[in-house]
Amino acid sequence: MELSEKLVTGKGRFTDDINLPGMIHLAFVRSPYARAKILKISGGLTSEDIALSVSSVGEGASEGFENLAHPVLAHKFVGYVGQPVAAVFSENQYEAEDMIDSVDIEYDPLKAVSDPEESINFEPIYPGLKSNTIVDKWYGSDFNPERSQIEIEDRFVNNRIATNPIEPRGVVAAYDGSKLTVWMGTQSVHSIRRGFSEAMKLPLESVRIVQMDTGGAFGLKGGMFPEYIVAAHLAMKEKRPVKWIETRREHLMASRPGRGVIGKVRLFADRNGKIHGLKGDVIVDNGAFTGGSGEFSPGFIAQQMAGPYKIDNAYVRARSVLTNKAPQGPYRGAGRPEAMYFVERMMDRLADELKMDPVDVRLLNAATEPYKSPLGYHVEASKPFLESAVKELNYRKYAGRENVGFSFFILYHATSGGESARILAEDGKLKVWLGGNAHGQRHDIFVKTLIREELGVDEDLIDVQKGDTDQIEDGVGAWGSRSAMVAGSAVVIAARKIKEQIQKKAGKYSVDKLLEGSWDSYEFYRYDRMESSLGANLVTADVDHLGRVKVKECLAYYDLGRVLDPVNAAGQNAGGVVQGIGQTLYESLTFDEDGQPMITSISDAGVLSADLVPKSSIKFHKSESDLPSRAKGIGESPTIGIPIALSRAIEVATGLKIRETPISPEYLLSSSGKK
């Protein structure tokens, strides 16, 4: 049965659908305090039983800071509300949850800090630490602006957002005496295998990760979490399969949310609108432990902050600060939306300052030649693209209207590291595995297209498999808008290799020879460069007298290179548009002054329903990449471009300066921020 038919008939197989004989269910006793000393624990499995810490793998993984690694179960201290302190288990889920009450924990609560800027000068949240600032680096070089130049400055905040896939995290672990097998929804079976191997000090070959149907991920499901390690530990100790499925409330307190970044930017420009320099200060809300993306994010954001523009001088400070909240993790865009928000909102500021059209300011500063930004990243020649975007989005028709916003950005794809693919011809069919694992992006569609083209095989005979470390040797992961580019290229090369195998052994290639024989081809397509592509959005929105925003049009013009599957590409756009609107208007994780989470349901967290969003539309720019798949990525484009353009549309509609996402109706009703 085709994947589509399985999913519409309830025959998908998600992690929670696994029911193994003798399986035990796991539940966690979590910290009710954001910061406390643990005085005493009685009952449950504790850090005495499992004295391990969570390994950091996957997208934006940490490189150091072992002393700040997340303990699997809290040891002496807790750093955020929801941190796992003890684990209990039973034959069924209801009983396991009852057993939470059997564990007694005495805490000595301490003053918590949840605001990253406040945390910079707050007492260190753990003993033995000198400061809560764990990353403090500068990018670019300092410069002195010329006297004639104007100088504008502003500060922006992208608040934290829960990734909120509709399927929560979950894991089933089993041990047969020599091999640990883990079934789960994931973006990367190989990252997860490395994660188990490192955290539990097991040889790689004694861990097998099998991907289940994966109900959305958005960055969440590429990394390791404490609950997974407890499940595996217990499975090995009890010699019984163990299941743990996250509740939504656990997701909101204790998974890894994204964003949570503050950016201060100062632009130096001449009176004609030409920018000569940029200075910035980026502060990432890391949360209480390392292991998420909090160490990687500040530098990643800083290096992108020239945007798609030619800026000769730039100097950006990039910091990450501990707070008493769950660790930051990647969320669709993962640093890209923040960087572009900071630089793009300043383009609008500059336009307002000079009373210029915002797109004219962008055209004036777009790069006419490719160049290396002083902050580190390569910027492609962006002006020709912007000129076509202006035409394709019909911007001049909208220019000057009091409800339109425009964004122009560069999407840096996570292509470096490359990706793998395996094609197996057997019993008249082809089975295909990718190193990065789909969690809703329908990789099966582009894989079939590419293999049909390379090998001439009918798409009905191609079966794209879920991830399984026993079936494909190595791999990276599905994130960072990379799969069509690097996984697609690995598929192309694996297909060409299989063709060569046949030519060597059986003479001229034919589809019959392929399908009648048994052939196996594995390719790890190595790629070291970070590719990029350009995008633009145009958004119109109205704001009523109660501060309610009605988003009217969401138009996109993105460079996708070769468009492998236009329907699905439009689907990726539509999904990202709603997440972009969500970030701008509704989504956040808020905390009170004691670090208590104020958000306890998926709707409080701001995940949007169908009645609140417009239909989206996309036009493709097709400047093919040099990779064998000739594609470029799209996954993260809308979460970059929409918040910028929508914030601007609201800014012109209300006359209020927009500096923070989400934008609350209370703010839109206020007059304190009037221009």
Place this chain on the structure above:
Amino acid sequence: MEKKQVSIIVNGERKEAEIEPRMLLAHFLREVVGLTGTHIGCDTTNCGACTVILNGRAVKSCTVLAVQANNTKILTIEGLSRGQNKLHPVQKAFVDKQGFQCGYCTSGMILTSYWLLKNRKNVSEEEIRAAISGNLCRCTGYDSIVESIKEAQEMMKEEGDALEHEQEITVRSKR
């Protein structure tokens, strides 16, 4: 905990079991009956992944106790297909128009759409969006779901007698 006897007709088959009174309908369907197509997403009646049809009404089975569903008729996603390998028009439309990406919200989304199209004729896009506003999808942005429902509406119109057939499906014993 004292157990209670329940008798629930699920997709045309009577299911009887002794269960704890605190057991949720979603867990009864998934764990007692073994139909895992009903998914749990949020535990708080917000996301609608667990939507099933209870006596003709779309309900969220994560906040209905199984004992409350005693002596009712339930239709789950597994019961919507018409016999072997024959998709219901709503299911077929979701395949044709790619009305899902990850597929986790899909069962609930399809059953809410089924309920809508069974009870209302000629629904507009705006009405479709309002009707599925209790079902959250994090992947699609809803455009392809709305297109799927429009397509299903056309398919069901062409079939004409679809509504009567659906009435029958909830009581027919499936073998």
